[in-house]
Structures are given as structure tokens and as C-alpha cells.
Amino acid sequence: MSPALVISRREIRTYFNSPVAYIVVPVFVIVTGYLFFTQLFLEKQADLRGFFNIMPLLFMFIIPAITMRLLADEKSSGTLELLITLPVRDWEVVVGKFLAAMTLLCTAIGLTLVFAFTVKSMGPLDRGPAIGGYLGLILMGGAYVGIGVMASSLTRNSIVSFIVSFAICFVLYLLGKLTQFLPSSLQGLVNYLSIDSHFENIGRGVIDTRDVIYYLSVTTVSLLIATLSLESRRWR
Amino acid sequence: MSDVMIEVDGLTKDYGPTRAVDGVSFSVRRGEVLGFLGPNGAGKSTTMKMLTCFLSPTSGRAQVAGHDVFDESLEVRQRLGYLPEDTPIYRDMTVLEFLEFAAAMRGMDPQEAPERIKEVGLRCGLGDVAGKLVSELSKGFRQRVGLAQAMLHDPDILILDEPTSGLDPNQIVEIRSLIKEIGREKTVILSTHILPEVQATCSRILIISGGKLVADGTPDSLRAREKGGRYRVVVESNGVPKEAIRDRLASLTGVAHCEMVAGEEGSHSFALDASAAADLRKPIFRAAVDNRWTLLELLRESASLEDVFRNLTHSEKGNS
Numbered sequence: 001m002s003p004a005l006v007i008s009r010r011e012i013r014t015y016f017n018s019p020v021a022y023i024v025v026p027v028f029v030i031v032t033g034y035l036f037f038t039q040l041f042l043e044k045q046a047d048l049r050g051f052f053n054i055m056p057l058l059f060m061f062i063i064p065a066i067t068m069r070l071l072a073d074e075k076s077s078g079t080l081e082l083l084i085t086l087p088v089r090d091w092e093v094v095v096g097k098f099l100a101a102m103t104l105l106c107t108a109i110g111l112t113l114v115f116a117f118t119v120k121s122m123g124p125l126d127r128g129p130a131i132g133g134y135l136g137l138i139l140m141g142g143a144y145v146g147i148g149v150m151a152s153s154l155t156r157n158s159i160v161s162f163i164v165s166f167a168i169c170f171v172l173y174l175l176g177k178l179t180q181f182l183p184s185s186l187q188g189l190v191n192y193l194s195i196d197s198h199f200e201n202i203g204r205g206v207i208d209t210r211d212v213i214y215y216l217s218v219t220t221v222s223l224l225i226a227t228l229s230l231e232s233r234r235w236r
Numbered sequence: 237m238s239d240v241m242i243e244v245d246g247l248t249k250d251y252g253p254t255r256a257v258d259g260v261s262f263s264v265r266r267g268e269v270l271g272f273l274g275p276n277g278a279g280k281s282t283t284m285k286m287l288t289c290f291l292s293p294t295s296g297r298a299q300v301a302g303h304d305v306f307d308e309s310l311e312v313r314q315r316l317g318y319l320p321e322d323t324p325i326y327r328d329m330t331v332l333e334f335l336e337f338a339a340a341m342r343g344m345d346p347q348e349a350p351e352r353i354k355e356v357g358l359r360c361g362l363g364d365v366a367g368k369l370v371s372e373l374s375k376g377f378r379q380r381v382g383l384a385q386a387m388l389h390d391p392d393i394l395i396l397d398e399p400t401s402g403l404d405p406n407q408i409v410e411i412r413s414l415i416k417e418i419g420r421e422k423t424v425i426l427s428t429h430i431l432p433e434v435q436a437t438c439s440r441i442l443i444i445s446g447g448k449l450v451a452d453g454t455p456d457s458l459r460a461r462e463k464g465g466r467y468r469v470v471v472e473s474n475g476v477p478k479e480a481i482r483d484r485l486a487s488l489t490g491v492a493h494c495e496m497v498a499g500e501e502g503s504h505s506f507a508l509d510a511s512a513a514a515d516l517r518k519p520i521f522r523a524a525v526d527n528r529w530t531l532l533e534l535l536r537e538s539a540s541l542e543d544v545f546r547n548l549t550h551s552e553k554g555n556s
Contacts (some may be wrong), residue, residue: 001340003341003343006337006340006341007341010326010329010337013329013333014326014328017328018328077324077327078320078322078324079324079325079326080324081285081290081320081324082318082320082324082325082382082385083341084289084290085288085289085290085313085318085320086313086338086341086342087310087313087314087341087342087343088313088341089310233290233291234291234292234306235292
């Protein structure tokens with residue numbers, strides 16, 4: 001097994017050995033469930049639109065909580081020295097951590113499929129937007145997790161790591177809400193940088209390569225920065 | 237592969253404006269147990285961190301098992317086992333889980349790994365705690381887990397940063413004999429500031445102070461380097477005034493200093509410091525015979541490793 005997978009397997013075990021998984025996952029499911037069912041009963045609308053719309057905001061709290069200690073904790077407890085003096089490349093450490101957080105996130109997202117099946121039992125479920133929405137969730141989640149891993153690589157304090165990744169995600173989220181105040185020449189660019197405008201497209205069932213590329217590049221760049229940050233101990 | 241396992245040349249490390257390691261050069265052969273000695277903050281750990289590829293040297297080169305620590309760090313790390321200072325180990329894992337993790341990270345064959353883990357675990361005395369969480373272990377057991385982790389893949393080179401810190405005397409003896417045993421076929425570098433430890437385990441000593449290498453040799457050769465020595469002389473009183481004897485002894489050539497020390501009833505005791513490598517035993521005996529003193533005791537105390545260490549590391553500080 002590749003070292004990245006060994007690391008992620010260890011990290012997943014840590015999630016389920018500690019309260020993290022048992023707090024974050026239920027909180028996520030309960031909050032989304034509440035929002036989903038209130039909309040279902042108040043608006044009598046059997047679709048997943050409301051559920052997906054809240055996700056960019058909800059991920060902003062949930063994902064930094066999952067990722068905050070991934071590397072910051074290793075630094076503060078000194079285990080990073082042990083890990084990194086094993087024959088493992090720096091990027092394998094980063095990817096291993098990323099995969100672990102993604103596994104936990106996908107577990108949480110997977111549990112919300114209950115809502116999709118609820119909708120399906122109540123009326124015809126529009127399949128395109130549902131599948132697109134879930135795909136979008138995973139892509140967007142990847143970008144958030146990437147940012148979280150990066151933030152965790154920059155500090156040895158998990159609280160700082162949480163705040164930094166929350167702040168970055170928040171700014172990227174806010175950009176989309178600011179576009180109407182900006183000159184039209186900037187609107188396109190700012191809108192492209194916004195993390196949730198891409199999600200809106202996917203949520204409508206339109207899978208545009210531009211959106212996919214956006215999420216994949218945010219993820220990749222974040223993980224690259226995290227790797228560089230790990231490597232920086234060698235040239236500092 | 238040649239016999240030289242570690243080759244370090246002009247290794248230097250700066251932390252910002254502070255120079256932690258300053259142009260250290262040495263080489264270690266197979267079958268040597270090298271003791272890295274120095275006061276706290278002398279640069280022992282930093283040097284080890286560079287050898288294990290955790291940090292990179294600011295300048296200078298280091299080769300471990302024929303591979304450069306910077307350019308071929310993966311090869312280096314495959315060939316060595318490292319016990320970092322304070323033994324950082326994932327606290328949420330059991331001992332067995334942790335060793336399995338280390339084995340998997342090293343890419344060990346999943347068929348052979350359990351056998352090897354068992355063997356190394358027994359050797360390090362971990363049989364009874366295999367199922368315990370690392371966070372529940374005492375410092376001594378954590379240290380053994382770290383050691384087991386370092387030995388797991390049977391590396392040619394072991395680098396141990398303060399392997400006996402926090403252990404009780406019995407455990408220290410066990411770990412030392414384990415290190416000695418390993419040192420017969422492998423290369424071991426260990427750091428410590430406990431002097432008897434070096435004498436007990438190491439075949440060679442490096443003393444580092446203020447980031448610089450100040451001594452390199454076997455324990456005996458280092459002791460011999462220390463010039464002079466201390467002599468203890470006891471003479472029966474027989475009515476001879478103590479001061480007269482002292483003055484006579486102090487006038488001997490090669491005596492730097494002579495003082496009276498408390499002794500038993502009916503005798504005079506003196507402590508003499510020799511100024512150079514001169515052997516004072518003969519002149520003292522001659523003086524006793526010439527003056528018709530009854531010499532009760534004449535003892536030469538050779539310099540201890542403590543003296544060597546103190547002199548070397550103190551004078552360094554005085555210079556800087």
C-alpha cells in the first residue's frame with residue numbers, strides 16, 4: 001500500500017477513535033435534515049434545491065472542523081518529525097491527510113442521501129439536478145478540504161488553523177455575493193473566483209467543465225501550498 | 237557498500253541569525269556505537285535532524301549509507317531508524333497499531349510484518365503492553381516503543397536522540413545493553429548528556445559544544461588527552477608540622493598546586509595538581525624517603541570523562 005493510503009487509513013481511524021467523527025457527522029446531518037424538512041413541509045416542495053443551497057455556507061463551518069488538526073496537531077505534538085523521517089514524500093503526507101478528511105466528509109454527505117430518497121418517495125425526483133448536486137458537493141467539499149489542509153499546514157495551532165481556513169472559505173464565498181457592487185469589468189473574474197457560484201450551476205444539473213476545473217484547481221493549488229509549507233522546514 | 241556508513245563534511249545549520257551547528261565533520265564506520273556528547277543546546281539534536289533528513293543543512297554535506305541526505309533523502313530514510321527526542325508517538329493508537337502503522341509506512345511485506353513486530357516488540361520488552369494505548373504508557377515504555385519503531389525494518393543505521401532520558405535505572409541498563417548488542421553489527425549514533433552512559437555503551441565519542449566539534453576519539457583516548465592529573469598523598473604525622481610537608485611537596489617540579497585536606501587522626505593528607513603530563517609518583521616517593529616521612533598513601537587519579545567534558549565545553553564558551 002502506498003504511504004499516502006497508509007497515512008489516510010491511520011487518520012480515518014483517528015477520526016473514528018476520537019469525538020470528531022461523532023460530533024461533526026451528526027451535527028451535519030441534523031442541521032441539513034432540519035433545513036431540508038422545514039422547507040419540505042413549509043413550501044410543500046419536494047426537491048433538493050434548498051438542501052443544496054445551504055451547503056456552501058454549512059461546509060464553511062463543518063470542513064475546517066474536520067481539517068483543522070490534520071497537520072497542525074502533528075507539528076505541535078512533534079509526531080511530524082517521526083512521520084517525515086519515515087521514507088515518505090511530503091506530498092504523500094498531504095494527500096494522505098486530504099483523503100482521510102474526504103472520506104469523513106463523504107460519509108456525512110452519504111448519510112444525507114436519506115433526504116434524496118425521501119423526496120423520491122413523495123414525488124418525482126428530478127434526477128439530473130440531484131446527481132449533479134451530489135457530484136458538486138463532493139467537488140466543492142474537495143476544494144474546502146484542500147483549503148483546510150493548507151491552513152493546517154501553515155500553523156501548529158488547530159484553532160488558528162480553523163480560523164484561517166474558515167476565513168479563506170468565507171472570502172471565497174463572499175466574493176460571489178459582492179459582484180453586483182463591482183464594476184462590470186471585474187464582475188466576471190470575481191464571479192469565477194467565488195466558490196458557490198460554480199456550485200449553483202452544478203446544482204441546476206449543468207455540469208460545466210469550467211466549474212469542475214475551478215474546484216479541482218482550488219484543491220490542487222491548496223494541496224501544493226500545503227506540500228510547500230511542509231517542505232519549507234528544509235530551506236528555512 | 238563501503239565500510240563508512242555516515243560521512244559528514246562541514247555540516248552547518250543556521251536558525252535565522254543563530255548558528256546551531258558550525259562546520260561539523262566526522263565519519264562513522266559499521267559496527268561503531270558513536271556517542272554524541274554535549275551540553276544542552278550544543279547542536280546535537282540539530283545534527284541528528286539533518287542526518288535523518290528532517291532538516292536540511294545550510295551548508296556542508298552529509299552522506300548516510302552512501303546517499304546524500306538532501307538529494308536522495310528517501311533512500312537515506314529507508315536505511316535508517318530514528319528515535320526523535322521526547323519520543324513523539326501518536327497517542328490515540330495502541331502499541332501494536334502504531335508498530336503496524338510504522339511497518340506499513342516502511343512498505344514491509346504484510347505477511348512478514350507481524351512476525352517482525354512480535355520479534356522486535358519482545359526484544360524491547362513490549363510483550364505485556366502491546367494492546368495498550370500509547371497515551372496510557374509511562375515514559376519508559378513510550379521510549380521502548382520508539383526504539384522498537386526505529387529497529388523494525390532492521391536498518392543498518394540507528395540514530396537515537398537521548399534514548400535513555402526518562403527511564404528508571406533498571407530500564408537504562410536494559411536499553412544500554414540492547415544498544416550495545418545492536419552496535420555489534422550495525423552503526424548506532426546516540427546523543428546524551430549523561431556521561432556514564434557514553435562510557436558504558438559507546439566505542440567512540442564526539443563532543444560538541446556551541447555547534448562545533450571539540451573532540452573525537454575513544455573514551456580512553458579522550459581521557460588520556462586530559463593533561464596532568466590529581467594526586468592524593470597521606471603521610472604519617474610523627475610530629476612533623478603539616479605546613480613543612482606541604483611546602484616541601486609544593487616545591488617539587490611539576491606540581492602546580494598543593495593543598496592540605498582533612499584526613500584521619502595522626503596523619504596529614506594533601507591533594508596535588510600536576511601542571512603537565514608529568515608523572516609525580518616518583519618525585520613524591522623520593523621526597524618522602526629523603527625527609528624520612530612515612531608514606532601511608534599515594535594515589536594518582538586519572539582524569540575522568542567528566543573533567544574532559546567540562547574543560548572542553550567550558551573553554552569553548554569562554555572563547556565565544
